[in-house]
Amino acid sequence: MNLDYSVVFAKIPILLEGCWVTLQISFFALLLGMVFGIAGALCRISSNKVLNSGAFFYVWVIRGTPVMVQLFILYFGLPQLGIRLPSMVAGVLGLAINTGAYITEIIRAGIQAVDRGQMEAALSLGMSYRQAMRRIIGPQAVKFCIPPLVNQFIMTLKNSSIASLVTITELFRTGEQIIYTTFRSFEVYTAVAVFYLIMNSVFMVIADKLERRMARQ
């Protein structure tokens, strides 16, 4: 055994920069993914056939293809059609489209888990569909959505490592670059893994607190 973690310690500042980029990608991908997911879910439960089948198609295609292929289409494929996205845009957008499909399903299931009588009661009082969704159904659906959403957020943070393949220097790619110069694969990859674990753990703790507070209400 000739493990030497001093190499890793020396590179901690650079690895932290990689973490920061990873967090940024994940944050914006999730933010945008939530927008796609909420819109997708509302379309999925809509009685409008076009919206409904559009959202179904979106979820079907995205869930049925690898996220890496989706990202490559955006970054390496689109330029052939004259659309050249900066790597950061392609990375965030690709991850957002991907996670948005899963979030669509999570939110749709959450909304449908709310008792049907709630919508009927709201409508019978004269509320519009929108008012009922926002004031009555939405707040109750949130409770059902949080656990699977936490899961999805964690998946997205881990999937963000794929952004390294479209030349974004996030945590994983930072690690690879360190390996090019130090040849310390084992030490660096395990360090990278630990950093992912730490980021996700912080997030899990926050999510757990949130869930507990929601359960109390």
Place this chain on the structure above:
Amino acid sequence: MSCIVEMKHVFKSFGAVEVLKDFNLQLTEGEKVVIIGPSGSGKSTVLRCINRLETIQAGTICFEGQEINDQSNLCALRTHIGMVFQRFNLFPHKTTLENIMEAPLIVKKMSPAEAEKIAVELLARVGLADKRDSYPRELSGGQQQRVAIARALAMNPKIMLFDEPTSALDPELVGEVLGVMKDLAREGMTMVVVTHEMAFAREVADRVIFMDQGIIMEEGTPAKIFEAPTQERTQIFLKRIRH
């Protein structure tokens, strides 16, 4: 007396299942109608067509002379028609007071102070003034149903529809809900009540309707329907629920 609801030649089906077949019903202002009939005969569907929770395939339904199929003011129509459900359907994430205030605030755009005043009055009226800050899950079924009635009344409806309001309740809690409904009847509210509480029907109803398989089989005063039904189906049904 003017006609408040008029259903003419209404047909309603769910897919291939025909639920209402050429259904006709006229309700006069201030009238109390009790609908009875076997499960699946279409009683709930009639109520749900009146406030257009269900759309009909053919026929007309008028509310105060206005055809309700005119989609444009559906929300306005529903504010005039209160509905009470078998399973209460209170909003679980809101307190009793908030449940009652919600529609006046959101639909009528009342000020919070005004909405609260109405809600407090209504809670007192249904005998639950001390439960204003409780959540639905902290109330008994009977209390929940009284809150649900108060919630519907907060919109100041012209007619109240009750769909088996006491069937989900333990027997000892039925009385308190029927009591509130009797008060409401005394105050002159137009009411359509689907219920098998015959004592209530006898005391309150101007007219009892027996429905079977999507049509009105027989109707008349409570005395006529309960003591001297002419249709064999009515007789069989009454015999069954009396046990």
